[in-house]
Structure formats: C-alpha cells, structure tokens
Amino acid sequence: MNIKVTATRMQLMQLKKRLKLAYKGHKLLKDKQDQLVREFFTIIDSYKNLRKQVEKELNKAYSSMVLARSVMNDLELSNALFLPTKKISLNEKLKNVMSVRIPIFKVDIENISEQPYSKISTPCELDIAIDTFSQVVSDLINLSQVENEVKLLAKEIEVTRRRVNALEYIMIPELESAIKIVSMKINELERSNLVRIMKIKDIVRKSNPQ
C-alpha cells in the first residue's frame, strides 16, 4: 500500500500533520503496551500459584467425595444432595486496567439451611466431603477471575502490539517516503521554474541589446 498524493504544498502540509499524529499515536500505544506487559507479569505468577493450589484442593475434595460414595449408594446420595446447602452469589465489579475492563467478583456464600439432609441417615463421610468442597469455592471463583484477567490482558497485549507494529513498520515509513517524494517534486518544480526564468531573461537580453 503506497500513499498516493498530488505533489502540492497543501498535500505536503497535510502529510506532515499526519506523520506527527502517527508519531504521537505510536508513542502512546507503546507506553500502553509496556504498562500492559508489566501488569501481566504481576498477575501471571499469582495465577500459576492459584491454579496449582486449586487443583490440589479439588483433588482432595474429589477423593473425599469418593469416600462418601463408597459408603452410600447413588440414590441415597442424590437424595441427600437434592437441595444445595449453600447459595453462592457473585457481586461483580469492573476493574479498569489500561482501558481493559476486567470483572472482579466478590463471593457471598450463604448457608441456606443448616441441614438439608438428615444427619442420621447419611454417613459422616458426606459431611466431610461437603465441607472440603465448600472450602474450595472461594478459591475456585478467584481462579476463574484471575484466569479471565490473564486472558483479557493477553488479548489486549496482542492487539496493541499489532497496532504499534503497524504504525512503526508501515504507516510511519510510508508517510515519510511520501513526504520525501512530494518535497522533492516541489523542489524540482521550483528549480525548473528558476531555470526557465533565467533562460527567458537571456533570450530577452539577446533580442534587444542596450
């Protein structure tokens, strides 16, 4: 893609204006990219740790559930767990990181009722299993939030990098070369004009010597 313009002073002025704007935009976007990368590195570590921790906790919870299932049959289990013991509500807020909107969740865990199932007819393993599961909840939701943040930031970094590169390697060099071509043309016109005037002057002098 080449910028095609007519070689006039007006166009030259406009091209220079566009180049200035492109430089400004490039600088701003570059700053944005740097800041995004900095933010990204601060959360990536916490994400890694959180992921590992949650997976460990989940495994513990799964194995406790296996224990509970080993002492009850499926029907009993599904009857006991027909009603949830807790109600989870998420309060969502948006955090703004370099104009990327990132949802932040506040988890409210509410006990609906102390005992949705009978403690007598169910083994204590079930209580333990539910307990371990409820310990995971807030970490699990936290993990989703951080993972989402990492994803959004990564996407934004990619987009910003493309824009910076487009400005740096395509837009700015093309504008510069267009400016060069136009100013060379204008200079050339000026020189040819000057030569023409000189020639005319010579002819005029020769035709009527004083």
Add this chain to the structure above:
Amino acid sequence: MSNENSSISSSTILSQVAVIGDQDTVVGFKAIGFDTFILEKKEGEDPSIMANKIISILRKSYKIIYITESLYMLAENEIEQYLANKPYPILTIVPSSSSQKNIAFDSMKKLVERALGGSFF
C-alpha cells in the same frame, strides 16, 4: 433442541455458577450451590452432538462455568469459537475426578506465548 435439553439434568438457572462434567465430578459441586449439568460421552456418539449440548449450556446466562478437561477436549474448537469476544460466561477448565492432564495450564501457556512472543511459564 427440546430433546437435547431434556437430557441435561437441570435446565433452570438457580445459581450464577455452573459445572459441566461427569456424574462423579459434578455431585460434590451440587452440594455447595452450583448448578450442575451431567454430560457423559456415550460410545460411538458423534462429538458434534456433545459440542451442541455444551454450547446450549454456555448460552444460558451463567457468569462462571466450570468444565472438566475431558469434555472440553471433545469440543475445544466449537467452545472457543462460541466464546470468542464474549465477556460471559467465563469458562474455567477444572480437572475431573478421574483424569488430570493439565490442559488448562497448556492452553494458557499457548495464549501467553502468542501474546508476548515467548514462554514465561
């Protein structure tokens, strides 16, 4: 469509958080107030049917959905295509009770590599 929905365990939205997975994985989450959807791959079933079922759950207005690794693997492309440029639901991959393959970590690694042009994990 109605046929598909009837095979999914619960279709009304009670919570803002849902779990999709096999019976063993999902049962514990039900106790703590997540909405649960039990999907299990049957022998010889077309994977696109499974993908459709998963997408129909994603269409519901949940904020966060957890999905087991094995189900995610079955319909990875369809899911990512559906989720692209949508703020919700936030899909998080969790290990299931029987298999752990670190898929969430690997997909995150790929994403980071694409964004920064190098591995930082």
